[in-house]
Amino acid sequence: MFRHLGTKALLAFTVLFFAFIYVPIALIVIYSFNSDPVNMMRWSGFTLDWYRQILGLRNAASEAALYIETTEQLLAAVKNSFIVAFSTTALSTVLGTSAAIALYRHPFAAQRFYRVLLFVPMLMPDIVLGIALLIFFVGIGGQLGLGTIITGQTTFLTSYVFIVVSARLAGMDRSLEQASADLGASEWTTFRRILIPQLMPGIMGGALLAFIISMDDLVITYFISGTNTQTLPIYIFGMLRRGIKPEVNALAVMMLVFSFAIAFAGLYLRNRKR
């Protein structure tokens, strides 16, 4: 039917659709090299100063242009983000994978309860989880900081790992494990030599997803990070509220490059495994 409606119109619409997604991204990449220190969207020459500044390098820009509060704060936020992301990825990968294997292997009465339990954090609006965790951590007298961020993020990242690994398990041939036992392998050997290698793409995919989401998490972290600990998204969020400086632009582009690199790595891994 769309043939009569005009395939060309539909194609043009789809091109616009992609333009809507990618033109803004292209704009910020281009203007991150703009040398105008006051009006970031008025082109006045090419510069790498904003990138230099973020990396803490000396540059030709005037002292007045040094907007970014301190490089130390930024670096601390980056460091925190990585600490949190690596810890939560490790924790949620172990928890999510073991839960997925348990529910796959053993049919038992509480199956349904666990499935709901593991789906809820993903479907729940994150602000609800954020304030529930805030009330809880303050209630037990916990010091808000890296510890609470890691714990809080792990609650919902576990769900993501669980779902990715479960999907992989669902597509797995159950008779592989039976074949291994049939050929004399103990349960531990089967687990190590058959189940885990088969699951590996799923586990890696889940871990990668958890890592990306952790690096990006703003809402939950916002409520449970306390006043002294900033992750990168919190740092940028704060900056946006205080006023935008050209350095943020460069920082945003670097973050885009980083996340796209991870996405490409994930895609590469997936294609290689197949």
Place this chain on the structure above:
Amino acid sequence: MDHSSVRLDGARKSFASPEGTLVTALAGIDLSVKPSEFLTLLGPSGCGKTTLLHAISGFVELDAGRIFIDGEDMTHRPPNKRPVNTVFQSYALFPHMSVGDNVGYALDIARVARPERNARVGAALEMVGLGGLEKRLPRQLSGGQQQRVALARAIVARPKLLLLDEPLSALDRKLRQAMQIELKTLQHELGIAFVFVTHDQEEALTMSDRIAVLNGGEIQQLASPGEVYNRPANGFVASFIGASNLFTGSGSGSGAETIVRTSAGLTVHARMALPSSGPVTALIRPEQFALAPDTGTHGLSELPVSIDQVVFMGMVFEIHGRTDDGQKVVATLPASQQSRIAEAEGRRRAVLTYDPASVHLFPAVSEAA
């Protein structure tokens, strides 16, 4: 001392169905497989044949009963401690391992030294006609080749017993027939018992030394293929294996001569003693019928039918007819009688004859069976 390869005593197993009711998969099975015997478990899906196989391999734990393999009690042994190996329906080749590593898996688990392991892997692959393919990955092989790898992997550790779970069902017809013969040959070479699961009666008749026909978790008959085909124990076996014409009624007669009279008044003669008191069923296979000669008596029993349809099947014609009281009858007649069949078709009537010696009787359990 026990002279069976595997023996089951009163094996029982039920499962909870998704609806919550209890489904009986094995209703107290006694079975003894002789050493170097090719035994087939045959039955429709849900008859318990796969459960029975899994009980032997150890993936299903029995609710009651015992299992002995080579005289040793295996009832509570986990699958990895049983001296049996399985060829899985899906082959279950480990996709992340090469063919050689798949076949060598059991030997690696048993910590067989490398040189011996490699030699045995090579020999097993040689045996199934895949020598030299050790380095390939399973997905680089055709379906038939994967099947052979699964076979090599299952025999490399020299099991006391090989279990085959519908291993040929994924192959096309031609390949399947070739594999049937190869499997028989392989079994002779290995000299161990094969327990083979299938729902394909033709496959069962071709390959087996004995067939156990299962239904509803019970063994309906355990006998040689000829016996199962020609002398089925009951209506289920008769209709599950081959086409059949069944006539149920009251039997009367003396010695080796019996007359079965159906409720509609039809009579069937059999040269066989009455198997039991009570209602009896007479079985006439379609190929036992012949067209009556035009004239004269012939000493054979007759069954006049009206013809509904004649179907040409290549080597034979299949005649679908109806007796005077409305019971459907199928007869297959050789294609060489084409002209006489055409003549009968024109009249829409024929008289079918049969040799009472070829009629088999068994007790009729109920109308449903």
Place this chain on the structure above:
Amino acid sequence: MSTLKARKRQQLALLLGPVTLFLGIFLLLPLAIMVVYSFLMPGLYGGVEWTYYPHNYGRILGFADPEFEVFDPVYLSIFARSVSIALITVAVTLLICYPAAFQIAALPERWKNFALFLITLPFFASLIVRLFIWVLILRPTGFINETLGALGLIDRPLDLLYTEGAVILGMVYIYIPFMFLPLYASVEKLDWTLIRASQDLGAGAFDTFRRIILPLTLPGIAGGCIIVFIPALGNFIVPAVLGGAKSMMLGNLIEQQFLAARNWPFGSALAMLVMAVVLVLLFIAIRQERADQPGSGHA
């Protein structure tokens, strides 16, 4: 009990123990405490008084503690605005994604995969960065105003940022992949011979769309709408970055109760409200899916 069963039980405990403990303490317990908080009296200087106090919920509707407050529908209007912004977001993303899904489904395999990759890619990019881009584009000295000004089309910058429109634009931008993927899944499954059959039976383009295409892609439409609506309703980042005081949403209100007003019980009650809306939606979605299953089993 046989040893096999005992071993399985042991294994199960080993695999499920940690996750049970973790989610029990850090998910279920906090949620339960939040429920309790929503029924407590706010303390004078933050914190709570441990007395039963149902007026937190009344305040959302405008009827609060009769001793201290008069009828004030301000929270109700924020709730209404949140729902309407979320609904508009859903409608706009649907209108954008639905035609695109058909075009992409019709592409050759290689292009199809590339297009899908392009649509999912932004999902990996930081949310805050994607919103920041729009600040740069919309603000008075942003890309749009600079460009229009340079072209001489406007004398003074347009007020684009800190408006409800900016909030909707930002939401649409970040939720496009959420809407697109479920939609695409059902569009791609569509059997094109059915459409030819419909035309063959005399239906025009409109009838074919209304009676064949729309019903068959409805599961994807419903899925996409729910997946966008849920996070949009409670979102507080987008209004905080792109919206002004007049476009306050439920999420901002909740944030305020916790970080500024320090009325935790009222904030908890508001969170319960968001949660309730989400649960109702999910319940409907799950029921619908169950009802569809027998019919769609062979599709």
